[in-house]
Amino acid sequence: xxxxxxxxxxxxxxxxxxxxxxxxxxxxxxxxxxxxxxxxxxxxxxxxxxxxxxxxxxxxxxxxxxxxxxxxxxxxxxxxxxxxxxxxxxxxxxxxxxxxxxxxxxxxxxxxxxxxxxxxxxxxxxxxxxxxxxxxxxxxxxxxxxxxxxxxxxxxxxxxxxxxxxxxxxxxxxxxxxxxxxxxxxxxxxxxxxxxxxxxxxxxxxxxxxxxxxxxxxxxxxxxxxxxxxxxxxxxxxxxxxxxxxxxxxxxxxxxxxxxxxxxxxxxxxxxxxxxxxxxxxxxxxxxxxxxxxxxxxxxxxxxxxxxxxxxxxxxxxxxxxxxxxxxxxxxxxxxxxxxxxxxxxxxxxxxxxxxxxxxxxxxxxxxxxxxxxxxxxxxxxxxxxxxxxxxxxxxxxxxxxxxxxxxxxxxxxxxxxxxxxxxxxxxxxxxxxxxxxxxxxxxxxxxxxxxxxxxxxxxxxxxxxxxxxxxxxxxxxxxxxxxxxxxxxxxx
Ligand code: F6P
Numbered sequence: 317x318x319x320x321x322x323x324x325x326x327x328x329x330x331x332x333x334x335x336x337x338x339x340x341x342x343x344x345x346x347x348x349x350x351x352x353x354x355x356x357x358x359x360x361x362x363x364x365x366x367x368x369x370x371x372x373x374x375x376x377x378x379x380x381x382x383x384x385x386x387x388x389x390x391x392x393x394x395x396x397x398x399x400x401x402x403x404x405x406x407x408x409x410x411x412x413x414x415x416x417x418x419x420x421x422x423x424x425x426x427x428x429x430x431x432x433x434x435x436x437x438x439x440x441x442x443x444x445x446x447x448x449x450x451x452x453x454x455x456x457x458x459x460x461x462x463x464x465x466x467x468x469x470x471x472x473x474x475x476x477x478x479x480x481x482x483x484x485x486x487x488x489x490x491x492x493x494x495x496x497x498x499x500x501x502x503x504x505x506x507x508x509x510x511x512x513x514x515x516x517x518x519x520x521x522x523x524x525x526x527x528x529x530x531x532x533x534x535x536x537x538x539x540x541x542x543x544x545x546x547x548x549x550x551x552x553x554x555x556x557x558x559x560x561x562x563x564x565x566x567x568x569x570x571x572x573x574x575x576x577x578x579x580x581x582x583x584x585x586x587x588x589x590x591x592x593x594x595x596x597x598x599x600x601x602x603x604x605x606x607x608x609x610x611x612x613x614x615x616x617x618x619x620x621x622x623x624x625x626x627x628x629x630x631x632x633x634x635x636x637x638x639x640x641x642x643x644x645x646x647x648x649x650x651x652x653x654x655x656x657x658x659x660x661x662x663x664x665x666x667x668x669x670x671x672x673x674x675x676x677x678x679x680x681x682x683x684x685x686x687x688x689x690x691x692x693x694x695x696x697x698x699x700x701x702x703x704x705x706x707x708x709x710x711x712x713x714x715x716x717x718x719x720x721x722x723x724x725x726x727x728x729x730x731x732x733x734x735x736x737x738x739x740x741x742x743x744x745x746x747x748x749x750x751x752x753x754x755x756x757x758x759x760x761x762x763x764x765x766x767x768x769x770x771x772x773x774x775x776x777x778x779x780x781x782x783x784x785x786x787x788x789x790x791x792x793x794x795x796x797x798x799x800x801x802x803x804x805x806x807x808x809x
Contacts (some may be wrong), residue, residue, distance in 0.1 A: 411445030692717030742776025
């Protein structure tokens with residue numbers, strides 16, 4: 317167990333993410349529920365508790381009045397969480413506005429409309445972003461003790477490293493980006509590029525999913541600063557930062573959670589039911605958050621193309637598409653939902669018949685982990701057409717849930733997802749913008765022989781089971797400890 321140099325207490329890791337892993341809700345009768353979120357970061361970080369005490373700081377997902385805040389804070393603390401409360405106007409401007417309407421599109425290579433400057437509409441949102449980052453920093457300072465490690469997550473909180481370093485010069489700070497970092501040519505269109513990049517350079521360690529994102533970040537540093545930059549570090553001491561280490565630490569999943577889930581009698585029963593329901597049809601599965609960068613319209617259009625190219629498949633396959641609602645207050649997401657509904661309607665109108673039924677089963681909803689595992693298991697093909705994606709763990713989950721099948725399913729994976737760099741050789745890689753290419757990949761996947769399927773699956777499963785979520789978190793923290801101790805050595809010389 318790791319202890320601090322100042323006392324015998326265990327060192328803490330303060331995990332700072334925009335969202336808490338618990339969702340407080342009050343029903344019409346005034347009863348509270350605190351649903352614990354599963355998957356994602358939550359399971360990634362479970363292993364850390366063995367070594368460190370951990371406190372998770374984040375926004376509890378809604379605006380609460382003072383009485384409600386006490387209830388939420390008490391319950392959150394029982395779960396090792398520290399809520400960071402934000403008022404509705406700040407949520408609108410910081411979360412819906414700057415984070416999800418300025419940074420999110422830009423980091424996924426979507427530029428503002430060609431006849432508009434981003435700063436005209438977003439200056440207030442930038443101020444709100446700064447304010448929210450200050451509020452998060454204050455929250456960190458209220459639980460921080462000397463020698464703790466502060467692990468900041470994602471594009472929502474890029475100003476925290478500088479605020480924190482100014483308040484606690486010796487603080488151990490790590491930041492991990494869950495999205496792509498765009499090419500410097502895209503990044504430097506951002507009016508606030510300088511403040512953001514300089515703030516990040518106040519951390520000890522910056523982590524990225526894949527080497528390309530790290531490379532783009534370093535190119536931005538070259539173009540926007542006059543600091544000394546090497547292949548994996550930036551000397552930011554002259555701007556009050558430190559010698560910042562940059563590392564590639566790809567995230568993973570906990571495959572055991574899925575493999576154990578698949579053994580549950582209720583999941584086995586669900587699998588049987590799904591097999592009966594889709595008997596005689598191949599299931600092509602799409603699971604995405606309803607986000608424009610997931611390329612759901614491209615997927616639907618490619619599937620439509622496939623049916624046009626191969627009308628004989630109309631009664632032999634079905635596309636099951638789950639679109640989990642996300643960021644519903646952002647207008648772009650509302651527009652996307654309408655567009656997707658229209659496309660589903662068009663494909664169904666064109667390819668449905670009384671004899672064959674509908675070719676697309678589309679759901680605007682989420683699913684329980686057990687139902688999801690069953691669906692992953694029965695799917696013959698998983699189709700991932702992200703236009704840009706930090707990693708894409710759906711591809712990993714599909715591979716995990718295919719394990720143990722006599723004839724495993726085939727993963728079709730966009731080359732624009734970070735996962736293409738790890739699972740590329742275990743999948744059919746596609747350019748989702750090339751509808752004909754994706755349509756052909758669907759055909760290829762459906763027709764693939766068992767030997768080739770097994771070879772692809774074995775490759776992908778080996779990767780998924782070796783590069784787990786727990787390993788990701790441990791590796792990041794180990795790199796952070798090394799980055800911080802290297803720094804101590806340099807300063808004490
Ligand atoms: O980095 C992408 C991410 O922020 C994930 O951490 C998160 O699961 C997803 O996008 C959805 O985020 P939210 O619903 O909090 O906006």
